[in-house]
Amino acid sequence: MHNQLLEKLGIAPFQRADLGEIQVIRDAPGRPHEGKVFAAVHAHLDDVPYYAAGLCAKLISEGYTGYIIRTSNDEKRGGGTPAENILRNEQEHYRMAAALGFKEVFDFYYQNHEMDAISSLDIRGRLILLFRLLKVDTVISFNPWGHGEENPDHWVTGRAVEEACWMCGVETDFPEHLEAGIQPYPVREKYYFYGRPGQPYNRVVDISSHIEKKIDAIVECRAQGGGNLGSQLRARLAREGKRLPLLGDDDRTADRAFVREFLLDDDREFGRPYGLACAERFYYIDLRPPARTKVDEYVEKYAVPL
Ligand SMILES: [Zn+2]
Numbered sequence: 001m002h003n004q005l006l007e008k009l010g011i012a013p014f015q016r017a018d019l020g021e022i023q024v025i026r027d028a029p030g031r032p033h034e035g036k037v038f039a040a041v042h043a044h045l046d047d048v049p050y051y052a053a054g055l056c057a058k059l060i061s062e063g064y065t066g067y068i069i070r071t072s073n074d075e076k077r078g079g080g081t082p083a084e085n086i087l088r089n090e091q092e093h094y095r096m097a098a099a100l101g102f103k104e105v106f107d108f109y110y111q112n113h114e115m116d117a118i119s120s121l122d123i124r125g126r127l128i129l130l131f132r133l134l135k136v137d138t139v140i141s142f143n144p145w146g147h148g149e150e151n152p153d154h155w156v157t158g159r160a161v162e163e164a165c166w167m168c169g170v171e172t173d174f175p176e177h178l179e180a181g182i183q184p185y186p187v188r189e190k191y192y193f194y195g196r197p198g199q200p201y202n203r204v205v206d207i208s209s210h211i212e213k214k215i216d217a218i219v220e221c222r223a224q225g226g227g228n229l230g231s232q233l234r235a236r237l238a239r240e241g242k243r244l245p246l247l248g249d250d251d252r253t254a255d256r257a258f259v260r261e262f263l264l265d266d267d268r269e270f271g272r273p274y275g276l277a278c279a280e281r282f283y284y285i286d287l288r289p290p291a292r293t294k295v296d297e298y299v300e301k302y303a304v305p306l
Pocket of ligand 1: 046047151
C-alpha cells in the first residue's frame with residue numbers, strides 16, 4: 001500500500017531499506033548541543049520557515065548556535081518591481097531569522113529562478129568559506145537529489161551544499177583559506193528537507209513545542225509565503241461587512257491564526273502516524289566518526305612490544 005495512503009489511515013508508513021528505520025526525534029532535555037553550530041541554507045525567504053523552522057527552533061533551544069544563508073535574491077516574488085522585491089525579501093528575511101533566533105544572516109543574492117546558470121564552483125567556494133569560518137557541524141538544506149524538485153534554485157543550492165560539506169574539511173581545497181587563518185572543518189551531520197511529495201525521509205522531528213516559533217517565522221514571510229493572508233482576509237471581509245471570529249481584532253492576531261489554521265496541514269499530517277501534534281520530515285545523514293575505530297580495536301587486541 002502506498003505510504004501516503006497509509007498515513008491518511010493513521011498507520012505508520014513502511015520503512016525504506018535504503019534509508020534505514022524512521023526515527024522519531026523528540027525534545028531533548030537540557031542543552032545537549034551546547035557549543036555546536038548549524039547552518040540552514042535555503043534559496044528563498046519562505047523555504048526554511050516551512051520546511052525546517054521547527055527543527056531550527058528546537059536545535060537552538062537545545063544549545064546549537066544557528067546561522068542562516070539565503071542563496072537567491074528573491075527578485076521574482078513580492079508583487080513589486082525586481083528591485084522592490086529584493087528589498088522586501090531581504091528585510092523580511094532578517095525579521096524571520098530574528099524570530100527563530102539565528103545569530104547571523106548571510107545573503108548570496110544570486111538571481112532568483114536562474115541559479116542553474118551560475119557557476120557551481122562559485123557557490124561551492126562561498127559555502128566552503130562560510131562553513132570553515134563559522135565551524136559548521138551540521139547543515140540543514142535541500143535534498144540535492146530530491147524527487148520532484150522543479151525549482152533550479154533549490155537543487156542548485158542543495159548540490160552545492162552537499163559538495164561543500166566534505167570539501168570544507170580538505171586542506172588542499174582553497175588552500176589560501178589556511179593562509180588567512182581559516183582552518184578546514186568538515187560538516188558532520190546533515191538534515192535534508194522533505195521538499196516535495198515522494199522525497200525520502202528517515203527522521204520525523206517532533207516540533208509540537210516549537211510550533212509558536214514556526215508561526216512567528218512564517219508570519220514574517222509576506223512578500224512570499226502567505227504570512228499576511230490572515231490580515232488580508234480580515235480586511236476583505238470587513239469591506240464586505242463581515243468578520244471571522246478566528247481572525248481576532250488586529251492584523252497580527254489574524255496572520256498568526258490564519259497560519260495556524262490553514263498553512264500547517266503538512267506538519268499535522270506528518271505527525272499523525274506517530275501520535276505527534278506537529279512534525280517535520282528530514283533525510284538525516286550522520287558522518288560523525290566513531291569514538292573507537294576498527295583499527296583502534298585491532299591494535300588494542302593484537303599489538304605486541306617491539
Ligand atoms: Zn523556495
